[in-house]
Amino acid sequence: MNAQETIKLSPEESKRHAWQLRQKDTGWGRAFAQAWIPFYGLYYAITRRTITPFLYALAFGLMASVVVGVAKNGESEENLETMGQLVAVAISPIGFKFGDNQARDYAKKRLEEG
Numbered sequence: 001m002n003a004q005e006t007i008k009l010s011p012e013e014s015k016r017h018a019w020q021l022r023q024k025d026t027g028w029g030r031a032f033a034q035a036w037i038p039f040y041g042l043y044y045a046i047t048r049r050t051i052t053p054f055l056y057a058l059a060f061g062l063m064a065s066v067v068v069g070v071a072k073n074g075e076s077e078e079n080l081e082t083m084g085q086l087v088a089v090a091i092s093p094i095g096f097k098f099g100d101n102q103a104r105d106y107a108k109k110r111l112e113e114g
Contacts, residue, residue, distance in 0.1 A: 018049035019107035026104075031097035035089070041096075052106075053099030060095030061088035 009017060025048070034041040034053060045051050065084035072080055 015049060016111070018047065019111050022048050022050070022100075022104045022107040023111075025100050028093070028097060031093045031100055034096040035092040048103065050103040052103040053096045056099030056102065057092045057095030060098070061092050064088050064091040 034044050035057065041054055045054060064087045068084045068087050069080055072083060
């Protein structure tokens, strides 16, 4: 097989491969990359076949922004918006990490089943 040819996997084999890839995602590196490197989160979602980390990061970011809004109620609207965005960017790797862990646990369960 030459470098030009690609290997075609069946949908079930593709899922299994994605689940196996998720088992390697144990550190914080991918969580930071998903949060701060443009389009890495999209790459991760496609190769691992999951949007769970993105959803967790979105939830964590929204919660952090709301907490900042409630805690700093007397600030100007511009300051609140800036502070909320900064906190959301700082907190999003934690959301990605929780989402990665959830997706990895699900994949491990599925790999053990079959």
